[in-house]
Amino acid sequence: MALWHTRSLYSLILLGVLHSGVVRGWVAEPPTPRTSQHGPLPAFLTKEEALLPLPAVTGERLVPTGYVRTPAEYEPNEGLLFSWVSTFDTVLTNIIVYTTTGNPGGHAWVLVPSAATQLTATNKLSAAGANMARVEFIIRSQNSVWIRDYGPRFIQQEGTRAIVDHTYNRPRPLDNGLPTYLAAAWGEMRYALPLVHGGGNFHLFSNGDAYLTGLILNENSGVSSNEVLTYFGDYEGLDVTIVEPFPSSVDATQHIDMWFLPIGDNRVIINEYAGADTYAPRRITNETANTLASHGYEVHRVPAWNSGNGGVGGTHYTYTNAIIINDQVLIPWYNDPRDAQALAVFEAALPDKTIRQIDCRQMINYAGALHCVVMHVPELILPAAPQVRITSPRPGDLLLGGETRVITWTAYDQNTVSHVDIWLSTDGGATFPYVVAEQLPDTGWFAWIVPRVAAEDCRLLIAAHDPLGNVGTNVTRRGFRIAPRTPEQVYAFWLDMDPGWARTGQWQFGTPLGQGGSSNGFPDPTSGFSGNKVFGVNLAGDYATTPGGPYYLTTEPLDLRGIINPTLRFQRWLNTDQRPYVEATVELSIDYTNWTILWSNGTSAVTANQWASVTYALPDWAAQQPTVYLRWSYRVNSSAWAFSGWNIDDIEVWGIPAMTPFRCHGDMNCDGFVTFADIGLFIAALKAGGPGNWPAPDPPNGICPYENGDFTGDEQVTFADISGFIAALKIADPVPCVTTP
Numbered sequence: 001m002a003l004w005h006t007r008s009l010y011s012l013i014l015l016g017v018l019h020s021g022v023v024r025g026w027v028a029e030p031p032t033p034r035t036s037q038h039g040p041l042p043a044f045l046t047k048e049e050a051l052l053p054l055p056a057v058t059g060e061r062l063v064p065t066g067y068v069r070t071p072a073e074y075e076p077n078e079g080l081l082f083s084w085v086s087t088f089d090t091v092l093t094n095i096i097v098y099t100t101t102g103n104p105g106g107h108a109w110v111l112v113p114s115a116a117t118q119l120t121a122t123n124k125l126s127a128a129g130a131n132m133a134r135v136e137f138i139i140r141s142q143n144s145v146w147i148r149d150y151g152p153r154f155i156q157q158e159g160t161r162a163i164v165d166h167t168y169n170r171p172r173p174l175d176n177g178l179p180t181y182l183a184a185a186w187g188e189m190r191y192a193l194p195l196v197h198g199g200g201n202f203h204l205f206s207n208g209d210a211y212l213t214g215l216i217l218n219e220n221s222g223v224s225s226n227e228v229l230t231y232f233g234d235y236e237g238l239d240v241t242i243v244e245p246f247p248s249s250v251d252a253t254q255h256i257d258m259w260f261l262p263i264g265d266n267r268v269i270i271n272e273y274a275g276a277d278t279y280a281p282r283r284i285t286n287e288t289a290n291t292l293a294s295h296g297y298e299v300h301r302v303p304a305w306n307s308g309n310g311g312v313g314g315t316h317y318t319y320t321n322a323i324i325i326n327d328q329v330l331i332p333w334y335n336d337p338r339d340a341q342a343l344a345v346f347e348a349a350l351p352d353k354t355i356r357q358i359d360c361r362q363m364i365n366y367a368g369a370l371h372c373v374v375m376h377v378p379e380l381i382l383p384a385a386p387q388v389r390i391t392s393p394r395p396g397d398l399l400l401g402g403e404t405r406v407i408t409w410t411a412y413d414q415n416t417v418s419h420v421d422i423w424l425s426t427d428g429g430a431t432f433p434y435v436v437a438e439q440l441p442d443t444g445w446f447a448w449i450v451p452r453v454a455a456e457d458c459r460l461l462i463a464a465h466d467p468l469g470n471v472g473t474n475v476t477r478r479g480f481r482i483a484p485r486t487p488e489q490v491y492a493f494w495l496d497m498d499p500g501w502a503r504t505g506q507w508q509f510g511t512p513l514g515q516g517g518s519s520n521g522f523p524d525p526t527s528g529f530s531g532n533k534v535f536g537v538n539l540a541g542d543y544a545t546t547p548g549g550p551y552y553l554t555t556e557p558l559d560l561r562g563i564i565n566p567t568l569r570f571q572r573w574l575n576t577d578q579r580p581y582v583e584a585t586v587e588l589s590i591d592y593t594n595w596t597i598l599w600s601n602g603t604s605a606v607t608a609n610q611w612a613s614v615t616y617a618l619p620d621w622a623a624q625q626p627t628v629y630l631r632w633s634y635r636v637n638s639s640a641w642a643f644s645g646w647n648i649d650d651i652e653v654w655g656i657p658a659m660t661p662f663r664c665h666g667d668m669n670c671d672g673f674v675t676f677a678d679i680g681l682f683i684a685a686l687k688a689g690g691p692g693n694w695p696a697p698d699p700p701n702g703i704c705p706y707e708n709g710d711f712t713g714d715e716q717v718t719f720a721d722i723s724g725f726i727a728a729l730k731i732a733d734p735v736p737c738v739t740t741p
Helices: 006-018 086-100 115-128 178-186 225-236 280-294 338-349 676-688 719-729
Strands: 077-083 107-112 135-139 153-157 160-168 189-197 209-213 239-243 260-264 267-272 298-303 323-325 328-333 354-359 375-378 387-392 398-400 404-412 419-425 434-440 445-449 455-465 471-475 480-483 488-493 507-510 534-537 548-554 563-572 582-589 596-600 612-617 629-636 647-657
Touching (some): 077 086, 086 107, 086 115, 086 323, 086 328, 107 115, 115 135, 153 189, 153 225, 153 375, 160 178, 178 189, 189 225, 209 225, 225 239, 267 280, 298 338, 387 455, 404 455, 434 445, 507 548, 676 719
Parallel strands (some): 077 107, 160 189, 328 354
Antiparallel strands (some): 077 375, 153 160, 323 328, 387 404, 404 445, 455 471, 455 480, 488 647, 507 534, 534 647, 548 629, 563 647, 582 596, 582 629
């Protein structure tokens, strides 16, 4: 977003107001790339393709609703999708044979450009032993074999299967159009993920943890990491981690499937590279392996290498670019001694699977292997127990004790979800002793007053119940933090100038002369704590012992609206007789009539020969009041002894800004961030004409208060608010802001 010009954004929003409210980009259709002179198109960009524009990211913003889940590849699959290219027909044949003859066997959907190619492929597959009853041909031309990178990503949405379609990161229009074609042909809902992406740069586990390399940011200039996380969370129900990409001199694709393979729940195989610890692939894979191990993952390592001098510039050989299809695992074979080592690792890590090796010596020179040429089509499994996913707080979020934050979740059951319970852990999920809420209706959100605790690794557990007694749970996969909220200075009076406060008796403003205290206690100071001036009682000596008072120094009215936990701080140099002879107090009122004592002297004299900082908590009922008065007093009674009396300086009021739920300027869909996803709703608020035409806030369904679009403070969303909204959009990496002062 940092690359957008203000004028461009302003025009974009105006077009949305004047037309349909759906913002679409437009570029000329790129020419169809030609086949490389050296063979089929590689997984990386050819020199010719590098000169062509990428397809435009679709402007569609239809987001899946309800419970959304993306199955992991190691879960049950209906089969695999293929794009048949004659150059790699031997590799494709081997994969299809193993897929269709496995136990359980899977289907193979094979894209071919013509009936003639279908016949050739049929003959080859039949001769090799494929179960042709499980092979289905689709006559449609494609640009390349790398269906993993452009093919549809399948999700499960409320008991149905749907397709998520990204913009392919290559100028190959036939490839890029396949998900749209299949969605129509198979009658499945299609959602357009608003990112340029290659599907090989993506892996996930069944718990929703997903991993991509930083290529996703490099290919989406102006899109922040938080926006990427939000998109994958909204469209695919995932919690994404972005790791450092390999240098392109080692791996031309920079895809994570070239060195990382989930093999089961909390189990993964990661490449291992020889060389110095500073060699980027070795460093990145070691760091990722250590991080996952620290999160409780079982990590296995397999060898990998680049054939170039010094591990750069050659062919990148990897075994993790493999296929898990039901009971089988298909891994590359390179006629290298390391083939046996890789096979042993896979067999030890997956003893219940049949491991098969497939010759990839030709294919790997095009920067791809087995995983790159298939796309999994998962089975649609409807579990008996409710399914639930926590969508906020997000991992790494900082929550402040006492604020109101929105907990959001999605839940699904074949019948209905009757209610949910929520618990909090402050020890990384080891225990959940804190009840957040019980017997909540399944609204998808709950306004939570964060407890005033300090914890670095907090987790939420949500249990969803159905009427039949089935229970499904979900735990926050990685921790968020809770910290005490830090007080802020609300008022500061340094007394460099007289603030003009009301005073009676011997209260004075000026420079103390260091006198008094000759008989009792100590004399006045000779200056303030900071600067020369103070408020004091008789700055030239002791207070008079003639009975009288009480005498007051009273502040102007202080506005503490929006402030909780207020406290009074000041510097004090006080010498006074004890009660009942002299009474000294610090008091508070919100109406100037009824006063509450914050401090009073006791039955011993108070003496001091230096400045002391004192702090008094104001009562809870004084918080958020529009008028608060403070005053200092002294009263002299019979038989009082003379002391030098009050001296005060550097008077401050501190407090914590109160937090209002669901308010964040610019966050129109209540995801806690201001992003491009908010543009449509901001436009709708502009067109609404006032809060009376705005639906009731419903954060789980993407409706925030109308006032979130109000940047000028007039409680309306008008053209005057556009510049403020644009400024919020242009923050490159926005911080969470579900609640604001």
